[in-house]
Amino acid sequence: MMFVRLPGLPGTLARGAVRAGALAAALALAACASPTSRFYTLGDVSAGASAAAPAVRTAAAAPAWLIEVAPIDVPPQVAKTQLVVQSGHTQVKVLEQERWASLPGDELRRALSTSLTQQLNTIDVYGTAYSDATPVYRVSMNVQRFESWPGSHALIDAVWSVRAVRSTGVMTCRSVVSEPVGGGYDALVDGHRRALQRVSSQVVVAVRAMAASASAASAPQAGKGVARATVPACPAEAAGAVAGG
Numbered sequence: 554m555m556f557v558r559l560p561g562l563p564g565t566l567a568r569g570a571v572r573a574g575a576l577a578a579a580l581a582l583a584a585c586a587s588p589t590s591r592f593y594t595l596g597d598v599s600a601g602a603s604a605a606a607p608a609v610r611t612a613a614a615a616p617a618w619l620i621e622v623a624p625i626d627v628p629p630q631v632a633k634t635q636l637v638v639q640s641g642h643t644q645v646k647v648l649e650q651e652r653w654a655s656l657p658g659d660e661l662r663r664a665l666s667t668s669l670t671q672q673l674n675t676i677d678v679y680g681t682a683y684s685d686a687t688p689v690y691r692v693s694m695n696v697q698r699f700e701s702w703p704g705s706h707a708l709i710d711a712v713w714s715v716r717a718v719r720s721t722g723v724m725t726c727r728s729v730v731s732e733p734v735g736g737g738y739d740a741l742v743d744g745h746r747r748a749l750q751r752v753s754s755q756v757v758v759a760v761r762a763m764a765a766s767a768s769a770a771s772a773p774q775a776g777k778g779v780a781r782a783t784v785p786a787c788p789a790e791a792a793g794a795v796a797g798g
Contacts, residue, residue, distance in 0.1 A: 595664040616675035707744030726787035
């Protein structure tokens with residue numbers, strides 16, 4: 554039996570083939586790799602809005618009242634970590650690479666809580682034990698529309714309420730806020746931040762009005778004993794306001 558030895562590839566060609574194979578493998582891995590995701594947060598919606606708000610609160614501070622900011626509901630179609638943007642009045646796009654740092658309801662609750670505590674010079678005691686000696690105002694919010702229109706506007710349509718804990722008095726209001734935005738998703742998120750700040754300012758007015766009403770009701774009236782607490786009207790900027798007691 555005879556064996557024929559085939560000629561080997563020249564060294565240069567062999568090295569070139571190895572490099573070409575390595576390059577092809579790298580390109581294949583790059584093609585399979587997922588694009589980098591970007592994460593957004595509403596952050597501190599009251600940043601720069603209240604110069605009088607203290608930067609740091611001491612442990613000894615004794616606020617005149619406390620607040621409870623309940624979890625916030627958002628429409629099911631936007632209750633996901635991906636940004637959901639409008640591409641038309643009946644169409645949306647779910648952006649896989651543009652994401653919220655947490656679910657939109659959590660982002661809204663945290664940002665609203667931070668804004669209210671700074672503007673009202675108080676603390677949020679939701680989920681925390683507190684003394685019965687300090688008045689507490691519970692803030693609830695149901696976001697009915699949370700629309701993102703790239704290059705156009707960011708819209709928040711929310712029904713919210715302020716209720717004095719241990720009382721039947723409750724103020725229920727509606728806020729519809731639209732903020733113009735430029736191009737890009739950073740501008741869109743900033744539009745939602747500004748819209749929430751406007752809603753937050755209305756809630757601040759409502760809490761102060763409820764507290765003032767409660768204080769007036771507890772003060773003795775000449776010959777009339779103690780007056781019954783009344784529920785103030787919703788802030789003028791809030792649309793569709795409904796007050797009940």
